[in-house]
Amino acid sequence: MTLPQRMRAIEIAGPGGPEVLRETELPVPRPGPGEILIEMHWAGVNRPDALQRAGAYAPPPLASPLPGLEGAGRIAACGPGVTGWKPGDEVTALLPGGGYAEYALTRADHALPVPPGLPLREAACLPETCFTVWSNVFMRGGLRAGERFLVHGGSSGIGTTAIQIAAARGARVFATAGSAEKCRVCESLGAERAINYREEDFVAVLGAAGGADVILDMVGGDYIARNIRALADDGRLVQIAFLAGPRAELNFAPLMARRLTLTGSTLRPQSDLAKARIAAALRAEVWPLVAAGRVRPVMDSEFALAEAAAAHRRIESADHVGKIVLRVAG
CATH class of the missing domain: 3.40.50.720 (NAD(P)-binding Rossmann-like Domain)
Incomplete structure (x- = not known):
């Protein structure tokens, strides 16, 4: 597929409250060795995103400065050396950052197949938790x-x-x-x-x-x-x-x-190898439970990508139960 040059994304204008999240337009990233580029359909919203927005949880070196640590969609492109995945595959993935965007990069071995019968909306909520x-x-x-x-x-x-x-x-x-x-x-x-x-x-x-x-x-x-x-x-x-x-x-x-x-522990600063090992264990031990319906994300609410500030206000309240997602595509 031909990749677009630009994408919608949510950036952090500066440390602060939810109001510092703003919509912007950025170049679509290209995958490097061992990476996949995901056309994001849904992005999970998590407390570490809010901590990053507030200036208390910096991204690792070389990671996208955009918030967003998980999501689901379809592979748009594979970088050199990637095996086991191809463009068009549906995936849910742990991200080093950048999930609040139409396209996001991650390591190929940090992605997992969407369990059969699970909507992408719910699959987007699996990785971080x-x-x-x-x-x-x-x-x-x-x-x-x-x-x-x-x-x-x-x-x-x-x-x-x-x-x-x-x-x-x-x-x-x-x-x-x-x-x-x-x-x-x-x-x-x-x-x-x-x-x-x-x-x-x-x-x-x-x-x-x-x-x-x-x-x-x-x-x-x-x-x-x-x-x-x-x-x-x-x-x-x-x-x-x-x-x-x-x-x-x-x-x-x-x-x-x-x-x-x-x-x-904290998850984000761990090595790529450590995260790959966790992904492999999840695929063997937890993904069968998801496929069998014994483990399913509990969904609280959804917001459009442009409503990321409202999603952050929701997760910082004491009212939500389960997961909050951003609708990126559609």
Whole structure:
């Protein structure tokens, strides 16, 4: 196919609130060695996008300065050395940036086929959450069938994905959320117990159940010490964000006495090889669950590409449940 020279995109005019997102026109990028160019149909909206917009999460070197870390569409062109893909293939992909645009580049081995029967709108919401959940809950946290798993923010994109994958793989899932309605969503997805953190103490609930073997936390702050109390012996706390701040005063003696593990990661700065390995694991372990309908993105809302600022206001509110997407094509 003949590629256009220019494309619509959303750029960040400067650090600030959602109003700094503005529509622009840019050259269509060309794929280099090992890269594919995706004609974007849908782009996922994630909290790291909002952090980048605010000036708190810089893109890696050589990555597009445009926001957008995931999306789905059709391959428009393949760079030198790419195998296994061809123009016209439908893909969903983890992006180093640049997803808020009509065309985006990524490594060929960071893309995955769209599962059969899954609309592109939903497929666009798989990469960021699935890469994050798999690498942290299963690769770093080592969650196994039969273990107790607690995910904070259970109604978020990460939370709804973590509940479904963990439950499908045989874990006992607990989740926190901020309303009775959100708790019902968590339980409908496979959590055996959803905890309204405004009314209940998750430490007490998990303690009564025997403690959590793995906790996935994006809150931080005073949750860190509480998470340690909620862990079972040999438990693992995996930190992926600090919405309440990264600082806490801790007594580290329980780590030795109870053989606890504290770990965590961010996805975007990891190497291309590390992301390719996560993609391969997802294709083998999670994509069959998606194809079988056991794991599906929970969709909150959609916005046109030009309404990216409204999408950011939505994700920064406490109201959304699941994933938010931008409609790029059509």
